[in-house]
Amino acid sequence: MAIKGGCLCGKIRYQISGRLFDASNCHCSMCRRQHGAAFVTYADFNPDEFKWLSGEDLVRIYEPLPGAGWCFCSQCGSSLAGTDKGKITSITLATVEGDPGINPESHIFVGSAAEWYQINDDLPQFDEWPPETQGPSDKAR
Ligand SMILES: [Zn+2]
Numbered sequence: 001m002a003i004k005g006g007c008l009c010g011k012i013r014y015q016i017s018g019r020l021f022d023a024s025n026c027h028c029s030m031c032r033r034q035h036g037a038a039f040v041t042y043a044d045f046n047p048d049e050f051k052w053l054s055g056e057d058l059v060r061i062y063e064p065l066p067g068a069g070w071c072f073c074s075q076c077g078s079s080l081a082g083t084d085k086g087k088i089t090s091i092t093l094a095t096v097e098g099d100p101g102i103n104p105e106s107h108i109f110v111g112s113a114a115e116w117y118q119i120n121d122d123l124p125q126f127d128e129w130p131p132e133t134q135g136p137s138d139k140a141r
């Protein structure tokens, strides 16, 4: 069954026909500012398996660096996905409806984490990207 999700105002909806993988909590300062949260949980997928179901005209991309970009709703501000060179490569797990079939497996960019938030689980922590990847959605390419 396809994974579906969408933004707060409901205008934008998306579907991922395949499985999610490599879910991680990103604590980097860019994600924190973009989402207004201590960290953001992303999961990767095969970009070929992603499609917008509605509201694509409302989607905006802000990508200050290659591999560090976000898709968000221009009406309600929901951050829906991560981008790499304009391509959507990861989904914000919090916008998925129901059970996404995956749980966060690590904390990344802990080296720049918020000082006011204490990680209180036993998941592996990495200062930046995990050693087996060199960037976002490495395995999705
Ligand atoms: Zn919206």
Ligand SMILES: [Zn+2]
Residues within 6 Å of the ligand: 026, 027, 028, 029, 030, 031, 032, 109
């Ligand atoms: Zn980040």
